[in-house]
Amino acid sequence: MNATEKAPRHWARIQESGSVAGMRIMVWIRRRLGPLPFRFMLAWVILYYYLRRPLARRASRRYLKRIWPYHAGGAPGGMALLVMRHFWAFGRSLMDKVDVWSGLALDVRIPDADRARLDAAIRSGRGGLMLVSHHGNLEICSAMSHTRDDFHVTQLMHTRNAEKFNTLLAQATHRRPPEIVEVSEITPATAMRLARRIDAGGFVVIAADRVPVGESGRTRDLDFLGDAAPFPEGPFRLAALLRCPIYTLGCVRDGDHHRITFEPFDDTSTLRRRDRDAWCDAAMPRYVAWLTEQCRRHPLQWFNFFPFWHADDR
């Protein structure tokens, strides 16, 4: 059975579809014409998507309905406007992506405690795995890895499009993109490569809030914002397998600046093989709790514009 054919609304088909050419144009506008024409164009692009993608609109509405009681203590009012703001937040994150790779200085802040933890993690030389999500803008963090020689990041990604986009940005900006490993399927060779990166003190970054393409098994239904949604087991299996420190990494836009958060999540260095299932049982809901907190604080910055919950299918 081919899961992608069975589920035509899979995010990989929806997001980034055919957008690489559009991205190329947008990057050109940003770099040649400057921020104002770029903002203007982006507004039209976002409006276009808003009008032409009823599925994304509906997914956004369903998410916002669920998150709003956590965020504001009650049901959201003015839904259409809120959904539009959600779309715009996504557009703005694309803008930040382009900016950061264009080498423009962004106002990025790291709370002292998080900075100390990150420094300690890098200095320990033990490397690790950073669990991330599609909340906020992680490009900022990747870009940050350029600022110091001892911080090496390997990003795991599900789609070739994401890789294409990063290659495109690298061409446009003449900066080295972070190492990207495409992981529609993790092979022994991939796992070994990641283990080498971590052994060398590097960090592997993986998002755990999207179900991989074409893999119908290996997901678990967890309660997220009050309803069951499938979460991928893969990142947690990998975390257990790689036997290393595990962290959570987030980056949100907070008004006119970006804020990075970095926290220890667990350490699988001494985890026994037979205890892995139990570890996943405990770790996955903890990750969802972390994600919930990110979304609660900045509800408009979770960028999953496809049916995420089981109840939303069809």
Add this chain to the structure above:
Amino acid sequence: MTTDLEHELKQLIIDTLELEDVTPEDVDPDEPLFVEGLGLDSIDALELGLALQKRYGIQLEADSDETRRHFANLRTLAALVEARRTQ
């Protein structure tokens, strides 16, 4: 007839995958390691890859068909280690 390296690999597989009821004698060098035979799965393959890298310094290419051939049974695995070991 089993070589020393094959015996070493049997022990490595048993230790790495914590196969409690299996002894080195139980592992037939020509029998498939995965699905049939020992009945290992894809996560076991990842684990085995990591163990081989750690013990023998072996690196694999991303080509998964080739990996499958190397991981077919104990003899192919021993041949891989023989050819690629750096430690």
